[in-house]
Every structure is written in structure tokens, then in C-alpha cells.
Amino acid sequence: MLNLLLSRLATAIPSVLGVIVVTFLLTRLLPGDPAAYFAGLAATPQAVAEIRAKLGLDKSLPEQFLVYVQDLLSGNLGTSLTTGQPVTADILTRLPASAELTLLALFLAAAIAIPLGVLAAVKQGSWIDHLCRIVTTAGVSLPVFFTGLLFAYVFYYLLQIAPAPTGRLDAFLTPPPHRTGFYLIDSLLVRNTEAFWGALAQLALPAASMAIFSLAPLARMTRGSMLSVLGGDFIRTARASGLAPRTVIFTYAFRNAVLPVITVLGMVFSFLLGANVLVETVFAWPGIGLYAVNALLTSDYAPVQGFVLTMAVLYITLNLAIDLLYGLVDPRVRLDA
Amino acid sequence: MSALLRHARYVLSGNPVTALAFGLFGLLLFAAIFGSAIAPYDPLATEAARALKPPSAAHWFGTDQLGRDIFSRVLVATRLDLTIAFASVILAFLLGALSGVAAGYFGGWTERIVGRIADTIMAFPLFVLAMGIVAALGNNVTNIVIATAIINYPLYVRVARAEANIRRDAGFVEAARLSGNGEARVLLGHILPNIMPIMMVQMSLTMGYAILNAAGLSFIGLGVKPPHPEWGIMVAEGANFIQSGEWWIALFPGATLMLAVFCFNLLGDGLRDIVDPRQRT
Amino acid sequence: MTAAPALKVENLSVEFRTRAGVVRVLEAVDLEVGKGETVALVGESGSGKSVTAFATMGILDPAGRVTSGSAMFGGADLLALPERELAELRGRELSMIFQNPRTALNPIRRVGQQIADVLVRHGGATRAQAPQAAIEMLRRVRIPDPERRARAYPFELSGGMCQRVMIAIALACRPSLLIADEPTTGLDVTTQAVIMDLIGELARESGMATVFITHDLALAAEYCDRIVVMHAGHIVESAPSAQLFAGARHPYTARLLAATPGETDSLQGLQSIPGNLPDLRRTDLPACRYSERCERRKPECVSPLALAKVGERHLVACRFPL
Ligand SMILES: Nc1ncnc2c1ncn2[C@@H]1O[C@H](COP(=O)(O)OP(=O)(O)OP(=O)(O)O)[C@@H](O)[C@H]1O
Ligand SMILES: [Mg+2]
Numbered sequence: 001m002l003n004l005l006l007s008r009l010a011t012a013i014p015s016v017l018g019v020i021v022v023t024f025l026l027t028r029l030l031p032g033d034p035a036a037y038f039a040g041l042a043a044t045p046q047a048v049a050e051i052r053a054k055l056g057l058d059k060s061l062p063e064q065f066l067v068y069v070q071d072l073l074s075g076n077l078g079t080s081l082t083t084g085q086p087v088t089a090d091i092l093t094r095l096p097a098s099a100e101l102t103l104l105a106l107f108l109a110a111a112i113a114i115p116l117g118v119l120a121a122v123k124q125g126s127w128i129d130h131l132c133r134i135v136t137t138a139g140v141s142l143p144v145f146f147t148g149l150l151f152a153y154v155f156y157y158l159l160q161i162a163p164a165p166t167g168r169l170d171a172f173l174t175p176p177p178h179r180t181g182f183y184l185i186d187s188l189l190v191r192n193t194e195a196f197w198g199a200l201a202q203l204a205l206p207a208a209s210m211a212i213f214s215l216a217p218l219a220r221m222t223r224g225s226m227l228s229v230l231g232g233d234f235i236r237t238a239r240a241s242g243l244a245p246r247t248v249i250f251t252y253a254f255r256n257a258v259l260p261v262i263t264v265l266g267m268v269f270s271f272l273l274g275a276n277v278l279v280e281t282v283f284a285w286p287g288i289g290l291y292a293v294n295a296l297l298t299s300d301y302a303p304v305q306g307f308v309l310t311m312a313v314l315y316i317t318l319n320l321a322i323d324l325l326y327g328l329v330d331p332r333v334r335l336d337a
Numbered sequence: 338m339s340a341l342l343r344h345a346r347y348v349l350s351g352n353p354v355t356a357l358a359f360g361l362f363g364l365l366l367f368a369a370i371f372g373s374a375i376a377p378y379d380p381l382a383t384e385a386a387r388a389l390k391p392p393s394a395a396h397w398f399g400t401d402q403l404g405r406d407i408f409s410r411v412l413v414a415t416r417l418d419l420t421i422a423f424a425s426v427i428l429a430f431l432l433g434a435l436s437g438v439a440a441g442y443f444g445g446w447t448e449r450i451v452g453r454i455a456d457t458i459m460a461f462p463l464f465v466l467a468m469g470i471v472a473a474l475g476n477n478v479t480n481i482v483i484a485t486a487i488i489n490y491p492l493y494v495r496v497a498r499a500e501a502n503i504r505r506d507a508g509f510v511e512a513a514r515l516s517g518n519g520e521a522r523v524l525l526g527h528i529l530p531n532i533m534p535i536m537m538v539q540m541s542l543t544m545g546y547a548i549l550n551a552a553g554l555s556f557i558g559l560g561v562k563p564p565h566p567e568w569g570i571m572v573a574e575g576a577n578f579i580q581s582g583e584w585w586i587a588l589f590p591g592a593t594l595m596l597a598v599f600c601f602n603l604l605g606d607g608l609r610d611i612v613d614p615r616q617r618t
Numbered sequence: 619m620t621a622a623p624a625l626k627v628e629n630l631s632v633e634f635r636t637r638a639g640v641v642r643v644l645e646a647v648d649l650e651v652g653k654g655e656t657v658a659l660v661g662e663s664g665s666g667k668s669v670t671a672f673a674t675m676g677i678l679d680p681a682g683r684v685t686s687g688s689a690m691f692g693g694a695d696l697l698a699l700p701e702r703e704l705a706e707l708r709g710r711e712l713s714m715i716f717q718n719p720r721t722a723l724n725p726i727r728r729v730g731q732q733i734a735d736v737l738v739r740h741g742g743a744t745r746a747q748a749p750q751a752a753i754e755m756l757r758r759v760r761i762p763d764p765e766r767r768a769r770a771y772p773f774e775l776s777g778g779m780c781q782r783v784m785i786a787i788a789l790a791c792r793p794s795l796l797i798a799d800e801p802t803t804g805l806d807v808t809t810q811a812v813i814m815d816l817i818g819e820l821a822r823e824s825g826m827a828t829v830f831i832t833h834d835l836a837l838a839a840e841y842c843d844r845i846v847v848m849h850a851g852h853i854v855e856s857a858p859s860a861q862l863f864a865g866a867r868h869p870y871t872a873r874l875l876a877a878t879p880g881e882t883d884s885l886q887g888l889q890s891i892p893g894n895l896p897d898l899r900r901t902d903l904p905a906c907r908y909s910e911r912c913e914r915r916k917p918e919c920v921s922p923l924a925l926a927k928v929g930e931r932h933l934v935a936c937r938f939p940l
Contacts, residue, residue: 014453014456015456015457015460016460018453018456018457018460019457019460019461021457022457022461022466023469026469026470026472026473027473029473029474124680137599137602137603137606138599140545140546140598140602141545141549141595141598141599141602142595142598143549143552143553143556143569143572143591143594143595143598144553145553145556145569145572145573145576146572146587146591146592146594146595149572149575149576149579149587149591150588150591152579152580153579153582153584153587156580157579157580157581157582157584164580165580232721233716233718233721233722234721234722234723234724234725236677236716236722237716237722237723237724237784237787238724238735239677239705239708240675240677240708240709240713240714240716240788241708241709241713241735241736241739241787241788242704242705242706242707242708242709242710242736242739242740243705243709243735243736243739244705244739245705247735247739251727251735252724252727255726255727256724256725256726259726269462270462270463270464272462273462273464273465274462274463274464274465274553275464277464277465277468277553277557278464278553278556278557281556281557282576292468293557293558296468296472296557296558296559297558301472304468304469304472305469307465308461308465308466308468308469311461311462311465312460312461312462312465312466315460315461315462316460329726330726331726331771331773332725332726332771332773
């Protein structure tokens with residue numbers, strides 16, 4: 001397992017380097033004068049010059065890159081003009097909100113997509129198979145911001161069973177003391193059920209919109225891989241041994257079928273992290289996506305760059321975790337490494 | 338080719354959903370070409386007196402906060418949305434197919450460099466990368482096209498590389514090489530045409546994603562500038578009225594967007610059945 | 619032969635629905651296996667040997683359907699039993715082993731656990747005893763160092779080892795009937811002999827009846843009491859091994875025998891039988907499905923035909939036997 005971890009870490013390094021180079025290049029591609037951009041619209045010429053010196057834009061490109069990498073290593077992503085805070089601090093305070101939303105959405109998506117895919121494969125050609133087909137094709141076609149708005153309209157405006165689609169917690173409730181930053185967990189830690197339900201109610205609609213969008217690849221892959229596993233020789237052996245259908249489907253078929261599903265999780269995360277930005281915009285969710293969108297609209301570039309970098313590093317880390325999970329399930333990978 | 342056509346007819350007759358998708362596609366194309374000509378109102382004309390009216394006989398999709406006719410705006414927006422998506426898909430195809438075929442055919446350094454570029458792009462959550470690119474290159478429609486092309490690039494590279502790799506040693510390629518064709522000719526004249534059907538499938542599959550992506554970018558305020566009708570922006574404008582119950586402003590452009598994406602996804606699946614029957618599920 | 623056979627299949631017909639139409643894969647197949655008897659089912663590829671076995675076990679693909687027949691086993695008709703009761707019997711009273719042992723085992727489950735699953739399912743051991751019982755089974759199929767091997771995954775074992783594990787799974791609950799579908803295909807010749815000896819020995823030990831499916835007449839003659847020859851979904855001949863080798867009465871069997879050069883592998887030889895199996899999707903198949911490949915064909919060969927006794931325990935389906 002340790003070998004696997006190390007070998008996977010080694011393959012992640014080029015990706016991280018690539019990401020750093022790309023985010024660096026993105027700042028240098030800025031049309032016009034990056035210093036003016038970073039300084040903001042209302043900056044005086046002195047301020048621009050100051051920023052230029054501060055950013056090291058008067059140095060050569062390789063030198064600038066070195067400075068950039070040094071800054072990254074010391075956790076310095078620059079300063080946001082809008083909030084006046086270091087971008088790193090801004091992102092760290094907002095990250096739990098995004099993470100809680102994204103993980104809940106993933107959980108929801110998996111909880112729906114995997115049983116759906118399994119059932120569709122086991123009862124091939126039945127109504128549930130058709131449902132699965134519709135859900136997978138329709139799911140990826142739904143613009144996530146549109147689903148979010150539709151949900152808000154139906155559940156908040158029409159049915160009035162959802163809270164106002166703004167933020168993580170109703171204004172009348174106090175957020176639980178900060179432990180993990182996840183309201184659901186923090187509120188349970190202090191046994192504040194009111195805050196827990198409040199947070200869950202706020203999470204429900206954005207998480208559901210994201211889940212619907214990302215459920216398709218999971219369901220599609222589950223169905224496909226379940227079908228191919230169920231046609232396999234060892235399933236016939238299991239059936240010929242009289243094993244109970246439950247054992248055949250779960251212990252034998254599903255555990256094998258879940259392997260390709262794990263690999264598709266990478267794509268699901270790519271979907272989710274992108275959808276995150278849009279959903280946070282719709283639901284005024286105080287996460288890093290909304291932070292980046294607000295910064296974009298005010299031409300405040302450092303937070304955008306920090307955001308892209310953070311998302312990429314998160315994504316690489318998640319992919320690493322997925323690889324390790326795969327190794328946990330599949331002995332062949334574990335022992336090969 | 339006629340066998341392919343016959344097979345296509347067979348697949349279509351057995352698959353009404355794909356036929357429906359082709360129909361929808363025709364409709365979208367019609368709207369894109371003749372949209373401005375047949376729109377009942379000027380999509381930009383504001384009139385305070387008829388602001389925020391729900392759908393009616395005069396305004397099928399209602400009017401927005403400035404009194405503009407939403408039906409006309411949705412109709413006229415088709416051309417812009419489809420153009421952005423088409424342009425980015427074509428760009429991704431050109432870049433991806435050429436470099437991918439070269440990578441698969443030559444191997445070695447070409448393959449390593451192309452592969453590394455594709456891997457680096459894939460290391461980002463794609464929509465986030467597109468945001469970063471548009472923010473860096475400048476907030477306009479051209480850059481939306483470029484960003485969308487870049488994030489689709491790895492998909493094309495992967496398919497083209499794999500296909501070229503398989504065909505590198507195929508008989509017809511060998512024959513072309515032996516009859517004195519240069520490498521470039523073999524590549525462009527023999528391998529590329531052979532992988533076109535598969536690339537077409539890839540294009541229609543990514544078309545839906547490209548539309549979604551472009552609309553998403555304009556939804557958060559990148560690319561297309563406000564008074565101009567575009568589905569993503571119109572949904573964004575409608576978002577402000579959802580909480581007060583004026584649903585039609587966001588619904589119609591959003592639903593059209595959804596339908597368009599749905600159409601291309603179905604079309605992609607259908608085309609795949611026609612081109613590559615083995616992958617049918 | 620004893621009064622009550624271990625398995626008596628009668629009039630079994632199976633068809634598959636495919637995109638290209640209905641395939642009548644088996645037609646009126648009769649197959650009888652006495653208690654403790656070893657019967658070989660031979661025939662070229664596609665003749666329906668596996669389908670016969672799958673239908674009997676009740677594990678046909680969803681596309682396949684039994685259209686007629688019965689399979690009496692221990693007083694019950696396997697083809698009429700509800701799936702739940704049939705599943706109780708499978709793995710306990712009747713077992714099956716397959717070709718390609720590597721893919722026939724669950725790739726991500728330890729082999730010991732796979733044996734234990736069967737034992738626990740059929741009450742052969744409690745959950746706590748099962749691991750030890752699995753190791754005992756591995757010892758019975760002569761796997762060296764069974765404690766360690768029980769923790770191995772199939773990909774860590776050789777093909778021969780995997781087939782022993784398959785045998786351990788099949789015999790874990792001491793069934794009274796074993797169907798072995800080409801258990802040695804894909805193994806090297808030495809391993810083949812070892813596996814066949816092992817199956818034979820274990821069968822004798824417990825008085826288990828065995829159906830041994832193979833292409834290989836020589837192998838069948840060496841290990842089996844009786845040989846049943848199948849062609850295009852029909853049983854064409856059935857006789858004790860020695861009797862069949864001494865005097866085959868069906869032209870197809872004669873061809874098969876002629877194509878079996880002594881003790882060696884017969885695969886090449888098999889291909890030298892003239893013509894191919896008829897296309898089973900055809901609706902105008904003659905009563906004798908071999909007649910179109912037969913040099914001795916007469917006009918009468920198209921009319922209905924049944925297995926007929928031509929000697930003590932010797933049955934043939936041919937109007938003009940040799
Ligand atoms: N799932 C299926 N769908 C359609 N046809 C099938 C299916 N399974 C088997 N068949 C058909 O049934 C016939 C008999 O197949 P079977 O596997 O029993 O042959 P076999 O005698 O076991 O051959 P082999 O020696 O190759 O194992 C073949 O013609 C095959 O095409
Ligand atoms: Mg077989």
C-alpha cells in the first residue's frame with residue numbers, strides 16, 4: 001500500500017508542476033499591463049509602478065517564475081483588492097463551505113446513481129433500465145445553474161418548503177463554533193440540532209442540483225460495468241454454486257463492477273468542482289466559487305488565480321485519493337505496485 | 338459509404354429517439370439561420386410599459402424587466418450560442434485531431450509532448466480552467482471559444498492518438514508509404530480521413546458540453562455582454578426574478594439551452610451507434 | 619445400469635432468441651447418468667454441450683429458454699423447480715466446473731473465501747468454521763501449503779491451481795453429481811492428466827456421478843464409462859466407451875473416431891470432418907441434422923428420427939447405422 005501511495009504520488013508531481021506553470025502563464029497572458037490589472041481600475045500610476053515592482057514584473061520571465069514558486073511555497077497567493085485580505089486566508093475561510101456542498105452533492109449523486117445503475121443492469125430492459133437511460137442522458141444535459149433556479153422557484157417560491165436560496169444558514173440562526181468548518185458536522189458536535197437542520201435545509205437545493213448534473217456518468221458507468229461483470233464467467237460459477245442472489249449481485253458482481261466506477265469518479269469531481277462555481281452563484285453560497293466570480297467581475301485578478309490553483313491542486317489530490325481507493329478495492333493493483 | 342447510409346437508416350428506424358434528435362437539430366439549425374428574420378419583435382427593443390409580463394398570445398414567452406420579448410430573444414440567441422459551440426468544437430477538433438494523429442503516428446517525443454499538454458489540461462477541473470483562461474485572455478466571445486476549445490482538446494487528442502496508433506501499421510497505411518508518399522501525406526491523406534467518422538461522433542458528443550460550458554461562462558458574467566441576447570445571460574438575468582416569482586424570464590432560455598444540449602447528446606449517442614455499432618449498449 | 623439414475627434428462631429442447639432470429643440450440647436431448655457413473659459428452663464446438671449442462675443446472679443466459687423436457691434428479695424435476703429451490707441444490711447436490719479456471723473465479727476475492735462462501739451458503743460449515751473447512755478442501759484437492767494458498771487471489775495462482783480451486787468449490791458440499799465442462803481446456807498436457815486423475819479419484823471416493831464435457835474422444839475413453847456423442851443439438855449416439863471405440867454405429871461418431879489419432883490431442887483432427895454444423899436458425903432443418911454432411915445420406919433421412927437401441931446399452935439416432 002505504501003508503495004502504491006509513493007508511485008501514485010510520483011505520477012502526481014508532473015501534474016502539479018504543470019498546474020503551477022499554467023497558472024503562472026495565465027497571469028502573464030493578461031491583456032495589457034498585468035500590474036495595472038492587479039492594481040485595479042482606480043489605481044494611480046505610482047500604485048501601478050509599486051505593484052509592478054512588488055510583483056517582480058520588471059524582472060525576466062524565469063526570474064518571475066522563481067519568485068512565483070517561492071511565493072506559492074510560502075503560501076502567498078497575493079492580496080485581494082475587494083476584501084483587502086491575503087487570498088490564501090480568504091480561500092481557507094471559504095473552502096469548508098464549498099467542500100461541504102461538493103461532498104454532499106457527491107454523496108447524493110452516488111447514493112442515487114449507483115443503486116440505479118445496479119438495478120438497471122440486473123433488470124435489463126425493465127422500466128428501471130429505461131429510467132436509468134433517461135436520467136443519464138437528461139442529467140448531463142441540464143445546465144446546473146438552470147436546475148438550481150428551477151429548484152429555488154419550485155421549492156422556495158411555489159411550495160415554500162425550502163428556505164430562501166441565500167447562504168449557508170438562515171440569518172436568524174447562529175453558525176456553530178468552528179471546528180471542521182462543515183456546518184453539518186460542527187452543529188452535531190455541539191448538539192445544536194436546530195443549526196444542523198437549518199444547515200441541511202440550506203444545503204439541500206444546491207447539493208441536489210449539483211448531484212443531478214454529476215449523476216449521469218456514475219449511473220452510466222455503474223450500469224455498463226455491472227452488465228459486463230454479470231456476463232462474466234465467475235458470476236456463472238457463483239450461480240452454479242447456488243450462492244444467494246444477494247451474494248452474487250453484491251459480493252461477487254458489484255465489488256468487481258465498482259472498480260470502473262471508481263475511475264469515473266475523477267470525471268465526476270471535474271464536473272462537480274466546475275458546477276460548484278455556478279451553483280454557488282445561484283444560491284449566494286459563501287464558498288470559493290462565489291469568491292472567484294465576484295473577483296472576476298471586479299477585475300480583481302489575484303483571487304481568481306488563487307482559486308484556479310486551489311481547485312487544480314484539490315482536483316489532483318482527489319484523483320490521488322481515487323487511485324488509492326482503487327488500490328484498496330483491487331488486490332491486483334495493490335500487489336503490482 | 339452506401340452501406341453506412343443503409344446502416345444509418347436501419348439505426349434511425351429502430352431508434353425513434355435518435356430520429357427525434359435529428360429533428361430537433363434541424364429546428365435549432367433553422368432558428369440559428371433564420372432566427373433574426375422571423376423573430377416577431379426586435380430582441381433589443383425595450384419598452385417599460387410591457388415589462389415583466391407573463392407569457393401571453395402576444396408574447397409567447399413573456400417579457401423581461403425591460404419589456405423585451407423573450408421569445409424573440411431566445412430565438413435570436415440561438416445563432417450566437419450555436420456559433421460559439423460550433424467554433425470551439427471545430428477548433429478543438431483541428432488542434433486535437435492533428436496533434437493527436439501526429440502523436441499516435443510518430444510516437445516518441447511528439448507523443449510525449451502532446452500527451453503532457455493534454456494531461457496538464459486534464460489536471461484542472463475543466464470549467465474552472467475555462468474561467469481562468471477567459472479571465473486571463475480577456476473577457477470576450479472569442480476567448481470563450483478558445484477556452485472551450487482548450488478544455489475539449491484532450492478528448493480529441495486521446496481519441497485521435499489511439500486511432501492513429503492502431504492504424505499506423507495497418508495495411509493501407511503501409512501501402513501508401515511504400516508507394517512513395519511522404520509522412521505528412523500519409524498522415525493527412527490516409528490516416529486522418531480514416532478516423533473522421535469517429536471524430537464526428539466525438540464532435541457531436543462534445544458539442545453539448547461546449548454549449549453548456551459557454552452558457553455557464555456567460556451565466557457568471559464572462560464573454561457575451563448584457564444587452565445582447567444569449568441563453569446563459571438571459572438565465573442569469575432571470576435569476577434575479579425567481580425569488581419574486583417571475584419564472585418565465587429564466588425558464589424559457591434555460592429550457593431551450595437544455596433542449597439544445599439534450600439534442601446534441603442524443604445525436605452523439607445515435608451517431609456512435611451508426612459509426613461504431615460495437616459500442617451499442 | 620441401476621434402477622434409479624443420478625440424472626435423467628428427457629426430451630430437453632432449448633432455444634435462444636437472438637437479433638438474427640430464434641436459434642433452436644437443443645432438440646429432444648436425452649441424457650442419463652447412473653449413480654457413480656462417469657459419462658462423457660462429446661461433440662464439436664457449438665454442438666450444444668454447454669447449453670445442455672447450463673439448462674440442467676438452471677443457469678442459462680436470459681436469452682435462452684427451455685421449451686420442453688424434464689431433468690429428473692433425486693426425485694425432482696430440475697427444469698420445473700422454482701429458482702429458489704434449485705439454488706438450494708446447486709453447489710450442494712449438483713455442481714459444475716468450467717473451462718478457463720482463471721476467469722471462472724472471482725478475481726478480487728481470496729480463493730479460501732470463495733470456497734467458504736459455498737460452504738456457508740449450504741450449511742456445510744458455520745461462518746466461524748468456514749475458513750478452516752476451506753483450507754481442508756484445498757488440502758483435499760492436493761494444493762500444497764493450503765493455509766497460505768487460501769489467502770491468495772486467483773491471479774496469484776497458476777491455471778492448474780485455479781482449476782483445483784474450482785474443483786474444491788464444486789465438491790465442497792460433496793454433491794452427488796458433478797458436471798465438468800471442458801475442465802482441462804487451456805491447461806498443459808501434464809496438468810490435464812493430473813486434474814482428470816484428481817476428479818476421477820474424488821468421484822470414486824464419494825460415489826459421485828460425473829458428466830464430463832469434452833472435444834477429446836481419447837480423453838473421454840480414458841476416463842469415462844460411457845460416451846454420449848452430440849451433434850448440432852441432437853444426441854446421435856451413446857455407448858460404453860470400449861464398445862464405441864470398437865464399433866461406432868453413427869457415421870458422425872465414426873468420423874470423430876477417425877479424426878482422433880491415438881492418444882494425442884484431437885483438435886486438428888476434429889476440423890477435418892467435412893462440412894460445418896448446420897445453421898440452427900434455419901426453419902427447414904432435416905430430422906437428421908447430420909444428413910447434409912453425411913456421405914451415406916438417403917432420401918429417407920429427412921423424415922422423423924429417434925434414438926434407437928442397436929445393442930446392449932448402445933443407442934444410435936440414424937436410419938442406416940453402420
Ligand atoms: N447466449 C447465447 N445466445 C445465443 N446463442 C447461444 C448462446 N449460448 C449458446 N448459443 C448457441 O448454442 C449453440 C451451442 O453452444 P454451446 O456453448 O452449448 O456449444 P458447445 O458444444 O459447448 O461448444 P464448445 O465446445 O465451443 O464449448 C451454439 O451454436 C451457440 O451459438
Ligand atoms: Mg462449451
